[in-house]
Amino acid sequence: xxxxxxxxxxxxxxxxALLIDVVNPxxxxxxxxxxxxTTADVDHAVAAAHAAFPGWAATDPAExxxxxxxxxxxxxxxxxxxxxxxxxxxxxPITLSRTAQVxxxxxxxxxxxxxxxxxxxxxxxxxxxxxxxxxxxxxAITPWNFPLQQIVSKLAPALLAGNTMVFKPSEVxxxxxxxxxxxxxxxxxxxxxxxxxxxxxxxxxAAIAAHPGIDMVSFTGSTRAGRQVSAAxxxxxxxxxxxxxxxxxxxxLDDADFPEAVTRGVAMVLTNGGQVCGAWPRMLVPAxxxxxxxxxxxxxxxxxxxxxxxxxxxxxxxMASEQHRQRVNGYIERGLADGARLVFGGPGRPGGLxxxxxxxxxxxxxxxxxxxxxxxxxxxxVLTITPYTGDDQAVEIANSTMYGLTGAVFGSHDRAMAIAxxxxxxxxxxxxxxxxxxxxxxxxxxxxxxxxxxxxxxxEYLETKxxxx
Numbered sequence: 001x002x003x004x005x006x007x008x009x010x011x012x013x014x015x016x017a018l019l020i021d022v023v024n025p026x027x028x029x030x031x032x033x034x035x036x037x038t039t040a041d042v043d044h045a046v047a048a049a050h051a052a053f054p055g056w057a058a059t060d061p062a063e064x065x066x067x068x069x070x071x072x073x074x075x076x077x078x079x080x081x082x083x084x085x086x087x088x089x090x091x092x093p094i095t096l097s098r099t100a101q102v103x104x105x106x107x108x109x110x111x112x113x114x115x116x117x118x119x120x121x122x123x124x125x126x127x128x129x130x131x132x133x134x135x136x137x138x139x140a141i142t143p144w145n146f147p148l149q150q151i152v153s154k155l156a157p158a159l160l161a162g163n164t165m166v167f168k169p170s171e172v173x174x175x176x177x178x179x180x181x182x183x184x185x186x187x188x189x190x191x192x193x194x195x196x197x198x199x200x201x202x203x204x205x206a207a208i209a210a211h212p213g214i215d216m217v218s219f220t221g222s223t224r225a226g227r228q229v230s231a232a233x234x235x236x237x238x239x240x241x242x243x244x245x246x247x248x249x250x251x252x253l254d255d256a257d258f259p260e261a262v263t264r265g266v267a268m269v270l271t272n273g274g275q276v277c278g279a280w281p282r283m284l285v286p287a288x289x290x291x292x293x294x295x296x297x298x299x300x301x302x303x304x305x306x307x308x309x310x311x312x313x314x315x316x317x318x319m320a321s322e323q324h325r326q327r328v329n330g331y332i333e334r335g336l337a338d339g340a341r342l343v344f345g346g347p348g349r350p351g352g353l354x355x356x357x358x359x360x361x362x363x364x365x366x367x368x369x370x371x372x373x374x375x376x377x378x379x380x381x382v383l384t385i386t387p388y389t390g391d392d393q394a395v396e397i398a399n400s401t402m403y404g405l406t407g408a409v410f411g412s413h414d415r416a417m418a419i420a421x422x423x424x425x426x427x428x429x430x431x432x433x434x435x436x437x438x439x440x441x442x443x444x445x446x447x448x449x450x451x452x453x454x455x456x457x458x459x460e461y462l463e464t465k466x467x468x469x
Contacts, residue, residue, distance in 0.1 A: 009048035010191020037199025052192030069113035070187035105152035134162030136215030139208035144170035241450030246405030249398035250280035253411030261410035287387035328380030404444030
C-alpha cells in the first residue's frame with residue numbers, strides 16, 4: 001500500500017505519524033494513505049512559498065509560460081498512470097478518466113501557456129503605466145470530483161502570473177497531487193513555488209484560508225464550505241475566488257430537436273456519476289411534451305452501464321465514497337417521499353452490485369420547482385424533469401434556485417440565445433455547444449465569484465498597479 005507525503009520546498013515531507021486512508025469506492029479497499037496534516041505543516045509550506053516568491057515573480061512571463069507548457073506535456077505523457085490513479089481513488093470510469101479527467105487539465109495548462117505572448121502585462125493610460133503583477137502566495141483548496149482538473153485550473157494561471165502556491169487536495173482523492181508535483185518539478189519549476197499539504201478541511205483547509213502569509217485563496221467545493229472559507233479569509237482581507245455548487249437547468253424549447261436535447265441532457269447529468277458542478281440536473285420541458293421527454297430520457301439512461309470502473313465498457317462507476325453514496329441515496333428517497341414521479345432507477349444499489357458505493361441512475365418527472373430535489377445540489381446521477389408553460393415560466397423556474405453556475409437551452413438559435421441572455425448563470429450552452437477552454441467559467445449568486453480559464457482566469461491571479469510618470 002502506498003503512503004504519500006507532503007511536498008514542501010521541492011522535497012517530500014513525511015508530516016506527523018497520523019494518516020488518512022484513501023479508499024477505492026468500488027471495492028471498499030484501502031489503497032493508500034496520506035498524512036493528516038497540521039497547521040505546522042501549513043506554516044512550513046507557506047514559508048517555502050514565501051521564500052520562492054521573489055525569484056519566481058521576477059522570472060520573465062515567457063519563461064513562466066514555457067514551464068506551464070512543459071507541465072502540460074508532462075501530464076500528457078503520464079496519461080495512463082494518472083487515469084488509473086483517479087479511477088482507483090474516486091471511481092471515475094477508466095475511459096472517462098483518460099478522455100476528461102486527464103485530457104481536460106492538459107488542455108487547460110496548454111491554453112494558459114499560449115496566453116502569455118499576447119497578454120497585456122503592462123498598459124500605458126495617459127501619464128500612467130499600468131502594471132499587472134503577481135499577488136503573492138496563493139492558497140488552493142480543491143474537491144474530489146475532478147482531482148487533477150480542479151488544481152490545474154488554478155495552478156496554471158497562478159504560475160503564469162508569477163505566484164507561488166500552497167495546495168490542499170481533497171483527502172478523498174489526493175493521489176494525483178503527488179504526480180502533479182513530480183511533473184512540475186521535472187518541468188523546471190523551482191523548489192517552493194508549488195507545495196502540497198495533505199489533510200482535512202477543518203484543519204489544513206481552515207489554516208490556509210486564515211493564514212496571514214497567504215495573499216489569496218482559490219477554493220472549489222460546496223457552497224457551505226465556501227462560506228466558511230470566505231469568513232476565515234476575511235480576517236486578513238485576502239482575495240478569495242470561489243467556484244461552488246450548481247443546480248443548473250436545461251431548458252428544452254418546443255422547437256428543439258427533442259431526441260438530441262434530451263439525450264445530451266441525460267449525458268450531462270450521468271457523466272462522472274453526476275458528480276459535476278456544471279451538470280444540468282434539472283430538465284425543463286414544455287408541459288405538452290413531458291411524456292415524450294420522459295420516454296427519450298429513460299431510453300437514454302437505460303443505455304448507461306453501471307459497474308466496475310476499470311471495465312472499459314462501463315459508463316458509470318461508484319460514487320466517490322460510501323458517505324457520498326448515502327447522501328445521494330437519501331435525496332432519491334426524499335424525492336419519493338415528496339411525491340415526485342419516479343420513472344427510472346430509484347433508491348438502493350443497482351442489481352448485481354451489492355458492494356461498493358454505487359447508486360442507481362434515477363429520473364423523476366412532474367417535479368415541482370420548489371421541491372427539495374429541484375433546489376438542492378444532489379451531486380449524483382439524478383435527473384428531475386419539470387414541465388413548464390411558456391418561455392417566461394421556463395426562465396423563472398431556471399432562475400429559481402440559489403445557484404447560478406451553468407445552464408443550457410435547446411431550440412431555434414435566435415430564440416435560444418435570447419433566453420440564454422435571461423438566465424442568471426455564469427455559462428450557458430446553446431444547442432450543445434462545444435466546451436471552450438478560453439471562455440470564462442464561474443458562477444452567479446451562491447455558485448461563487450471569480451472566473452476560471454482564459455484571460456479572465458489569468459486576471460484573477462494578478463494585482464494591478466498604476467505608476468504615474
